[in-house]
Amino acid sequence: xxxxxxxxxxxxxxxxxxxxxxxxxxxxxxxxxxxxxxxxxxxxxxxxxxxxxxxxxxxxxxxxxxxxxxxxxxxxxxxxxxxxxxxxxxxxxxxxxxxxxxxxxxxxx
Amino acid sequence: xxxxxxxxxxxxxxxxxxxxxxxxxxxxxxxxxxxxxxxxxxxxxxxxxxxxxxxxxxxxxxxxxxxxxxxxxxxxxxxxxxxxxxxxxxxxxxxxxxxxxxxxxxxxxxxxxxxxxxxxxxxxxxxxxxxxxxxxxxxxxxxxxxxxxxxxxxxxxxxxxxxxxxxxxxxxxxxxxxxxxxxxxxxxxxxxxxxxxxxxxxxxxxxxxxxxxxxxxxxxxxxxxxxxxxxxxxxxxxxxxxxxxxxxxxxxxxxxxxxxxxxxxxxxxxxxxxxxxxxxxxxxxxxxxxxxxxxxxxxxxxxxxxxxxxxxxxxxxxxxxxxxxxxxxxxxxxxxxxxxxxxxxxxxxxxxxxxxxxxxxxxxxxxxxxxxxxxxxxxxxxxxxxxxxxxxxxxxxxxxxxx
Numbered sequence: 065x066x067x068x069x070x071x072x073x074x075x076x077x078x079x080x081x082x083x084x085x086x087x088x089x090x091x092x093x094x095x096x097x098x099x100x101x102x103x104x105x106x107x108x109x110x111x112x113x114x115x116x117x118x119x120x121x122x123x124x125x126x127x128x129x130x131x132x133x134x135x136x137x138x139x140x141x142x143x144x145x146x147x148x149x150x151x152x153x154x155x156x157x158x159x160x161x162x163x164x165x166x167x168x169x170x171x172x173x
Numbered sequence: 174x175x176x177x178x179x180x181x182x183x184x185x186x187x188x189x190x191x192x193x194x195x196x197x198x199x200x201x202x203x204x205x206x207x208x209x210x211x212x213x214x215x216x217x218x219x220x221x222x223x224x225x226x227x228x229x230x231x232x233x234x235x236x237x238x239x240x241x242x243x244x245x246x247x248x249x250x251x252x253x254x255x256x257x258x259x260x261x262x263x264x265x266x267x268x269x270x271x272x273x274x275x276x277x278x279x280x281x282x283x284x285x286x287x288x289x290x291x292x293x294x295x296x297x298x299x300x301x302x303x304x305x306x307x308x309x310x311x312x313x314x315x316x317x318x319x320x321x322x323x324x325x326x327x328x329x330x331x332x333x334x335x336x337x338x339x340x341x342x343x344x345x346x347x348x349x350x351x352x353x354x355x356x357x358x359x360x361x362x363x364x365x366x367x368x369x370x371x372x373x374x375x376x377x378x379x380x381x382x383x384x385x386x387x388x389x390x391x392x393x394x395x396x397x398x399x400x401x402x403x404x405x406x407x408x409x410x411x412x413x414x415x416x417x418x419x420x421x422x423x424x425x426x427x428x429x430x431x432x433x434x435x436x437x438x439x440x441x442x443x444x445x446x447x448x449x450x451x452x453x454x455x456x457x458x459x460x461x462x463x464x465x466x467x468x469x470x471x472x473x474x475x476x477x478x479x480x481x482x483x484x485x486x487x488x489x490x491x492x493x494x495x496x497x498x499x500x501x502x503x504x505x506x507x508x509x510x511x512x513x514x515x516x517x518x519x520x521x522x523x524x525x526x527x528x529x530x531x532x533x534x535x536x537x538x539x540x541x542x543x544x545x546x547x548x549x550x551x552x553x554x555x556x557x558x559x560x561x562x563x564x565x566x567x568x569x570x571x572x573x574x575x576x
Contacts, residue, residue: 107350
């Protein structure tokens with residue numbers, strides 16, 4: 065019986081300040097004009113990000129690091145950078161675990 | 174072909190990830206019923222497989238009744254205008270249609286998130302690459318087991334399993350997110366740990382552990398498919414352990430099978446609330462099994478009506494919307510807007526009246542009877558299948574089952 069281990073090709077990762085996440089092909093962030101809100105389309109589901117989640121997801125472009133995102137948001141919200149960083153990392157980790165966020169392969173060690 | 178899971182929870186409360194599932198907002202019954210989220214496109218009933226649990230109707234539509242390419246393209250325009258966000262290409266076997274790449278391309282071009290629900294046995298690597306180029310967002314491949322002999326017997330097609338394995342590998346090579354759909358029943362539940370391992374090995378993002386839903390062909394095959402109580406218990410344990418072990422590796426979708434549930438599922442997210450289905454000939458249904466309810470007249474896109482008109486005005490679409498149609502015990506039930514009384518098709522199949530409470534609900538007077546029936550059929554143990562085909566089904570040879 066085969067062991068239940070992830071194959072090497074697996075792209076899931078632990079989100080840290082240096083991570084550079086991008087939305088996976090199966091996860092599409094869109095503004096939906098019919099409902100007047102942003103939606104994240106994923107396999108068999110439609111998710112509704114809240115306003116902050118939309119801001120963060122729009123920064124997930126495969127170029128910015130999570131640290132860059134924290135910098136950008138710390139300049140606009142009255143909260144300590146460390147707190148913002150932790151919130152972003154927590155939110156993104158859930159999306160990584162669901163397979164909706166990847167780290168583009170060339171960025172991987 | 175497999176059921177589309179209902180996106181069942183209410184908007185808010187957002188979890189720690191700041192994301193909630195989208196669902197129509199509460200409106201008065203007189204108002205419109207919101208905007209449909211997704212559409213199941215049954216573009217053909219043709220299929221090289223003969224699975225005994227197929228969710229297609231017993232009376233399958235022949236190729237010459239299918240909508241043509243141009244009609245489908247127009248329907249995608251209409252669906253996008255209406256606010257539909259996702260389309261699921263299904264069947265039958267959707268890759269049996271030669272125009273699939275063109276259909277996917279157009280659906281993607283008008284902004285629809287395109288998902289392919291396939292048995293994968295007709296796919297080539299080139300076809301997958303073309304589908305990916307056309308904008309396909311995701312592919313769901315069905316598996317009938319992990320053991321080739323068992324899987325091929327369930328599918329009623331030789332070498333089906335090995336073709337699926339190959340196609341799943343290609344799907345990952347061309348960069349498509351992959352869901353494995355594993356339809357489980359009494360004759361394959363013992364394979365569940367191996368099926369989970371197979372999904373990991375195939376580098377799938379996700380697996381749906383789908384229990385057979387007993388309408389259409391599956392209802393005819395219920396005695397051969399119904400799991401035992403011991404299997405259901407073991408299944409739940411295996412899934413829970415796997416979810417923990419495979420967190421961050423494989424997402425696992427699993428719903429307790431109806432006959433062994435206490436609360437009914439919020440079928441389709443509620444009749445005519447967020448989903449509809451288009452049959453190969455263009456009928457618009459509130460769910461893919463709705464034609465099993467006799468006495469409902471479904472409108473067709475071949476009429477003079479737009480999809481938007483049908484969604485809002487079709488008598489069949491309005492028949493079981495909201496709560497006004499309910500009888501007791503649903504009518505006064507605290508859960509009436511939580512699950513909308515469960516599944517209309519199941520209520521019809523088991524009680525003869527689609528307006529009755531789904532017997533999967535413990536408040537249904539038929540609930541005990543349903544569970545009793547499940548236990549009895551599971552233990553009687555006749556394993557021969559009635560295979561799905563265009564001639565009303567073919568009984569499996571005597572010596573093929575339970576070998």
